[in-house]
Amino acid sequence: MPPKLTNNPTERRPLSFPAVRPCESISSPTLLSSLITLSQNICNFQFNTFVTQSRNCREMARQIAILLAFFQDVRDRNSVIPKSVLECFLELHLTFQKIQFLMQDCAHQNAHLWMLTKSKHIVDQFRIFIGIIATTIDMLSLHIIDICDEVRELVELVLKHARKGKFELDQNDERESKRLRFILDQFERGVEPEVDSMKQVLDYLEIKTWNACNKEMKFLEDESDHNEREVNLLSSLIGFLCYSRVVIFETMDFQLRTNEQSEARGDAETLMLSFVMAEDFRCPISLEIMTDPVTVSTGQTYNRTSIQKWLKAGNKICPKTGEKLTNTELFPNTTLKKLIQQFCKDNGISMAKSNNLNRTITKTIEPGSSAAAHAMQFMSWFISRRLVFGTEEQKNKAAYEIRLLARSNIFNRTCLIEMGTIPPLLDLLDTNDRATQENAIGALMRLSKHSSGQQVIIESRGLVPILNVLKRGLSLEARNVAAATMFYLSSVKEYRKLIGENPEAIPALVELIKEGTSCGKKNAVITIFGLLLLPKNHPKVLAAGAVHALVDVIGSSDKADLVTDCLAVLVALAESAEGAGDVLQAGALPLIIRILQSDTSRAGKEYCVSIVLSLCVNVGMEVTGVLVKDPSLMPSLYSLLTNGTPHAAKKSRSLIKVLQDFNDKTTSGMEGSSVSRHTLNRLESSSFFSR
Numbered sequence: 001m002p003p004k005l006t007n008n009p010t011e012r013r014p015l016s017f018p019a020v021r022p023c024e025s026i027s028s029p030t031l032l033s034s035l036i037t038l039s040q041n042i043c044n045f046q047f048n049t050f051v052t053q054s055r056n057c058r059e060m061a062r063q064i065a066i067l068l069a070f071f072q073d074v075r076d077r078n079s080v081i082p083k084s085v086l087e088c089f090l091e092l093h094l095t096f097q098k099i100q101f102l103m104q105d106c107a108h109q110n111a112h113l114w115m116l117t118k119s120k121h122i123v124d125q126f127r128i129f130i131g132i133i134a135t136t137i138d139m140l141s142l143h144i145i146d147i148c149d150e151v152r153e154l155v156e157l158v159l160k161h162a163r164k165g166k167f168e169l170d171q172n173d174e175r176e177s178k179r180l181r182f183i184l185d186q187f188e189r190g191v192e193p194e195v196d197s198m199k200q201v202l203d204y205l206e207i208k209t210w211n212a213c214n215k216e217m218k219f220l221e222d223e224s225d226h227n228e229r230e231v232n233l234l235s236s237l238i239g240f241l242c243y244s245r246v247v248i249f250e251t252m253d254f255q256l257r258t259n260e261q262s263e264a265r266g267d268a269e270t271l272m273l274s275f276v277m278a279e280d281f282r283c284p285i286s287l288e289i290m291t292d293p294v295t296v297s298t299g300q301t302y303n304r305t306s307i308q309k310w311l312k313a314g315n316k317i318c319p320k321t322g323e324k325l326t327n328t329e330l331f332p333n334t335t336l337k338k339l340i341q342q343f344c345k346d347n348g349i350s351m352a353k354s355n356n357l358n359r360t361i362t363k364t365i366e367p368g369s370s371a372a373a374h375a376m377q378f379m380s381w382f383i384s385r386r387l388v389f390g391t392e393e394q395k396n397k398a399a400y401e402i403r404l405l406a407r408s409n410i411f412n413r414t415c416l417i418e419m420g421t422i423p424p425l426l427d428l429l430d431t432n433d434r435a436t437q438e439n440a441i442g443a444l445m446r447l448s449k450h451s452s453g454q455q456v457i458i459e460s461r462g463l464v465p466i467l468n469v470l471k472r473g474l475s476l477e478a479r480n481v482a483a484a485t486m487f488y489l490s491s492v493k494e495y496r497k498l499i500g501e502n503p504e505a506i507p508a509l510v511e512l513i514k515e516g517t518s519c520g521k522k523n524a525v526i527t528i529f530g531l532l533l534l535p536k537n538h539p540k541v542l543a544a545g546a547v548h549a550l551v552d553v554i555g556s557s558d559k560a561d562l563v564t565d566c567l568a569v570l571v572a573l574a575e576s577a578e579g580a581g582d583v584l585q586a587g588a589l590p591l592i593i594r595i596l597q598s599d600t601s602r603a604g605k606e607y608c609v610s611i612v613l614s615l616c617v618n619v620g621m622e623v624t625g626v627l628v629k630d631p632s633l634m635p636s637l638y639s640l641l642t643n644g645t646p647h648a649a650k651k652s653r654s655l656i657k658v659l660q661d662f663n664d665k666t667t668s669g670m671e672g673s674s675v676s677r678h679t680l681n682r683l684e685s686s687s688f689f690s691r
Contacts, residue, residue, distance in 0.1 A: 013226055014105045015118060015125075019097035022090055028081040031089055032071055038096040039068035045103055051206050052115045052173050053106045056126050059166055060099060063130065066154045067092070070147065079146040084139075091136045099129050110212075110219040112205040113237055116180065119173045126167040134159055176204045184236045187243075187371035192378050198244055207241075210249035217241045224368070235368025239375030246379045246401050250394065281340050284320045285310060293337050294330040298323045301333050365410045376412055379405070380419035387424035392436070399428060399439035406446035413450040422447060422456045429465040434474040441469050441481045448488040457485075458495055463502065471508045476517050483512055483523035490530040500537040506544045513549040518559050525550070525565045532572045538579065547573060547582040555591050560601065567595070567607035574611050580618035583611065589623065597636045605640060606648035613655045624662045634659070 012018055022031060043065045047058045074081070081089070102125055106115055115122065137159045147155075180201050186193045207213050217238055224234040283290045283303035292304040298318040302310075310319055311328050318325055367373035379401075386398040402421060405412045421443075428440035444466065447453035457463070466489075470482035486505070489495045499505045512524040528546060531537045550566040557563055570588065573579035583589075588611070596608040615623040627633055640652040 017098040110215040236371035239372035293333040380415040384419040396436040402443035445485040480520035487527040551586040574614035
């Protein structure tokens with residue numbers, strides 16, 4: 001059978017031609033049928049929709065159309081095809097596949113700018129393919145094939161035209177390509193191009209709306225992820241389009257209020273990953289998640305490749321402590337490796353992806369080219385002025401652009417912060433327009449990921465307006481994103497204290513846990529988790545009724561990740577006697593036991609056993625007496641010894657010992673008692689409980 005061809009160019013990289021040569025044993029009728037289908041596909045392109053290479057594509061299709069008549073005539077006459085001719089047909093089949101790929105790229109709806117940039121290369125490809133066709137036809141022995149004289153003359157005409165090589169760079173394509181290169185050169189030199197000149201290029205490429213410009217950008221961004229050789233050029237083109245989207249296409253051609261709930265949800269999930277991930281997971285040298293952690297003689301752990309490079313460079317001291325290494329032997333840290341592997345497994349990320357995470361982030365710290373950097377600086381200044389002096393619609397659009405620009409690019413955030421966009425964004429929060437408030441808080445949330453952004457927000461007294469959105473936002477989406485913004489602010493110790501001291505902040509987060517969407521609940525839970533890093537915030541979280549709200553979510557939510565996050569917060573709260581009392585009073589114990597016995601995540605089970613152990617320590621007999629009567633508990637705890645995380649196994653051992661001691665004392669007639677925190681610490685550090 002001939003290879004199955006795709007008409008979807010998105011399944012491959014542009015200007016790549018993964019054609020497959022049919023097998024030698026293919027039957028002549030099957031090969032002919034496939035050649036005819038390929039030829040028809042090429043001839044059926046709508047050439048009036050081609051923005052660039054229109055003449056060349058039309059000329060190629062004209063040549064193929066003649067060959068199509070040839071193939072049809074051979075088929076209709078049921079001619080016997082000699083082996084030498086079959087070989088030529090196989091070569092033509094392979095070449096026709098490549099031509100179809102090339103023409104699909106020229107017709108790609110969102111690749112107009114990229115095709116213009118690569119116009120000379122595309123012309124070369126057409127010349128190569130028509131050359132192959134000419135050579136192959138020349139090898140055909142037309143006299144031994146039963147075809148009519150008219151078709152034979154047409155095929156000879158194709159050969160004659162193919163040898164002349166009519167494929168040239170269109171004058172209009174060449175003119176606009178030069179204009180584009182001049183614009184990119186201006187950006188490169190830090191000169192802001194004339195808008196009229198940019199419009200000429202965009203009009204020629206039929207990029208006439210904000211949406212069309214944005215789609216072209218997304219295409220190039222995807223291409224840059226796979227095309228490392230041309231990162232500089234692609235970054236410059238993205239900068240050109242981004243500038244055009246912001247400055248030229250001020251009128252939106254679709255409803256600005258985009259329902260980006262998935263965007264806010266993505267931020268919530270990312271928050272938890274970056275927050276819960278222990279810094280011990282990162283190598284002190286490379287700052288990347290360790291895939292092969294090893295320990296040196298000083299007791300410090302590094303990724304094997306990083307410490308090996310350090311030692312190979314002649315260094316004889318520990319990179320982190322500065323102590324002299326007594327030897328260079330590296331000891332595998334298998335426990336930590338298992339923790340990292342489990343962390344990645346529980347959160348649905350591969351080890352390879354986790355290693356690329358930091359490199360991906362690092363790539364966005366610096367722009368891909370000088371042209372892209374200057375374009376971003378010009379845009380930031382334009383947006384800043386629009387936020388201050390623009391109409392209400394222009395301010396809304398400017399906030400939306402910031403939301404997009406700062407999504408995943410650290411350099412963009414830096415530029416926008418430095419150009420003073422945060423104060424006017426804070427002013428926009430006090431609006432009666434839902435879309436404007438959503439876009440303003442969304443933009444602030446993006447900028448609050450940057451340490452400078454956090455500082456400017458606090459120094460601009462932005463906590464109060466953000467808190468107002470959290471409490472009384474015009475939409476649940478705005479409240480959800482406000483909670484995420486509070487999380488980023490709480491990542492700084494001083495701001496954690498400042499947020500906790502505001503009497504309305506923590507209660508507002510608890511209210512969002514009660515009445516928010518799943519995304520909003522998750523954002524609020526994670527933010528409270530961050531605030532609990534400051535011990536002074538613990539009683540405030542308890543006083544706000546957080547425990548009952550968290551338990552209600554655990555009992556009613558079908559979102560496993562949200563339930564796990566709530567359990568993580570309960571772990572922190574149950575460490576105090578007051579928190580443990582609230583957890584018990586809220587009726588959490590039966591829920592926690594049920595989760596512990598269910599097929600839930602390993603992290604969730606770890607949190608459950610930690611909560612139960614804290615209840616035994618801080619509440620005592622009231623809890624322990626109930627637990628020893630539950631025959632299904634012990635099997636679950638023993639299961640965690642082998643199947644749980646190392647931390648869960650450690651907690652399970654401790655809890656098993658507590659329950660056994662209580663049971664022994666009860667059996668012997670002694671009064672059961674709780675285990676003290678001091679006793680627990682001693683048990684966990686003893687050889688019996690050591691790993």
